[in-house]
Amino acid sequence: MKKPSVALVLGDPAGIGPELVAKVLSQPALRALANVIIIADRHELEKGMAIAGQRFDYDEITDTTAIAFTADRPLLLNHDWSRRTPFHYGSASEQSGVYILETLARAVELTQQGITQGICFAPLNKQAMHMGGLKHRDELHWFAELLKFDDFCCEVNVVDDLWAGRATSHIPFRDIVKNLSVNGVVETISLMDRTLRQAGIAAPKIAVQALNPHGGENGLFGDEEQTIIQPAMSQARALGIDVYGPYPADTTYKAVETGKLDAVVSMYHDQFATALKMLGFERGVTVQGGLPVPIATANHGTAYNLYGQNLATPSAFENAFRLLVKMAGSAG
Numbered sequence: 001m002k003k004p005s006v007a008l009v010l011g012d013p014a015g016i017g018p019e020l021v022a023k024v025l026s027q028p029a030l031r032a033l034a035n036v037i038i039i040a041d042r043h044e045l046e047k048g049m050a051i052a053g054q055r056f057d058y059d060e061i062t063d064t065t066a067i068a069f070t071a072d073r074p075l076l077l078n079h080d081w082s083r084r085t086p087f088h089y090g091s092a093s094e095q096s097g098v099y100i101l102e103t104l105a106r107a108v109e110l111t112q113q114g115i116t117q118g119i120c121f122a123p124l125n126k127q128a129m130h131m132g133g134l135k136h137r138d139e140l141h142w143f144a145e146l147l148k149f150d151d152f153c154c155e156v157n158v159v160d161d162l163w164a165g166r167a168t169s170h171i172p173f174r175d176i177v178k179n180l181s182v183n184g185v186v187e188t189i190s191l192m193d194r195t196l197r198q199a200g201i202a203a204p205k206i207a208v209q210a211l212n213p214h215g216g217e218n219g220l221f222g223d224e225e226q227t228i229i230q231p232a233m234s235q236a237r238a239l240g241i242d243v244y245g246p247y248p249a250d251t252t253y254k255a256v257e258t259g260k261l262d263a264v265v266s267m268y269h270d271q272f273a274t275a276l277k278m279l280g281f282e283r284g285v286t287v288q289g290g291l292p293v294p295i296a297t298a299n300h301g302t303a304y305n306l307y308g309q310n311l312a313t314p315s316a317f318e319n320a321f322r323l324l325v326k327m328a329g330s331a332g
């Protein structure tokens with residue numbers, strides 16, 4: 001297979017992103033997987049290497065129209081921040097938000113131009129992005145608009161061989177129930193089924209979570225299982241999708257283990273994400289599911305509390321890079 005070209009973005013320079021990028025790209029075996037174009041302020045990239053105590057060589061480019069890759073040597077497209085307001089290291093700021101949005105937008109542009117086949121970004125901060133002008137509730141919906149994609153999308157989390165998606169995501173807890181619908185649950189199950197097939201699982205088995213304690217116990221405390229989740233599962237079965245449940249949140253993992261299920265569809269963000277992060281915080285990846293361009297990141301965030309201390313574990317971001325390269329290879 002031809003080596004894919006991928007865009008790599010530092011995420012929020014005020015968090016652990018630059019340190020993670022340094023730790024990943026300083027490994028020759030990882031660098032060799034793809035032609036990498038880093039979109040970053042050179043000073044922040046160098047600072048990440050200084051924090052990590054690890055470095056790699058790169059060539060700087062200014063012109064993206066005639067790119068030539070030298071074996072296993074990343075290219076840097078310098079997003080010069082030297083004349084702009086400095087970042088607030090270790091906390092959210094407007095300038096971090098603007099930087100994140102500008103660098104991600106350049107990554108999307110490169111991918112739309114066919115120069116790269118996917119985007120891997122180190123952790124970003126949604127609060128900073130909102131301070132920097134993000135009007136969408138999260139980067140997923142911002143990416144969708146940039147890519148002129150108006151179909152269904154949702155974040156997909158992966159730890160080892162276990163995948164998870166959610167029918168609602170970055171919304172207030174009090175709004176979960178009013179945002180749940182039969183159609184939304186069917187869309188989430190279908191996206192999960194497609195994603196698993198693209199990942200090479202020929203006959204995906206998908207668990208669906210209940211919303212209420214003990215699955216509502218037949219309407220005793222909540223009836224969303226009967227009014228929304230079971231009808232959605234019936235529609236999914238009619239589409240040929242192999243779904244199981246609905247399982248109460250506290251015993252879903254047991255059902256997954258016993259039934260050797262491949263994925264879980266949750267009703268809200270933390271419902272299964274908490275179990276997944278218990279299972280493998282250091283290994284988890286988040287994919288921007290459903291978009292026409294492969295985009296992946298680590299499942300953890302900016303960890304502002306760890307900034308500048310060389311304490312960030314790179315393994316989740318390494319997994320994100322590997323998965324993104326695989327997806328970009330299939331896309332290109």
Ligand SMILES: NC(=O)C1=CN([C@@H]2O[C@H](COP(=O)(O)OP(=O)(O)OC[C@H]3O[C@@H](n4cnc5c(N)ncnc54)[C@H](O)[C@@H]3O)[C@@H](O)[C@H]2O)C=CC1
Pocket residue numbers: 011016122123124125126127286297298299300301302303304305306311312313314
């Ligand atoms: N990949 C991405 O872009 C993601 C971004 N976020 C964003 O990150 C921001 C902060 O999120 P939080 O919920 O505070 O979670 P967080 O993941 O940044 O931090 C949670 C805890 O885990 C620790 N931690 C995180 N990554 C670590 C690593 N690589 N090595 C060692 N310890 C690590 C932190 O020090 C902290 O104690 C939010 O704005 C959120 O939206 C959250 C998840 C993924």
Ligand SMILES: NCC(=O)COP(=O)(O)O
Pocket residue numbers: 124139155157269273286297299
């Ligand atoms: N920036 C990616 C992101 O926030 C996805 O993380 P999560 O919603 O899976 O926690």
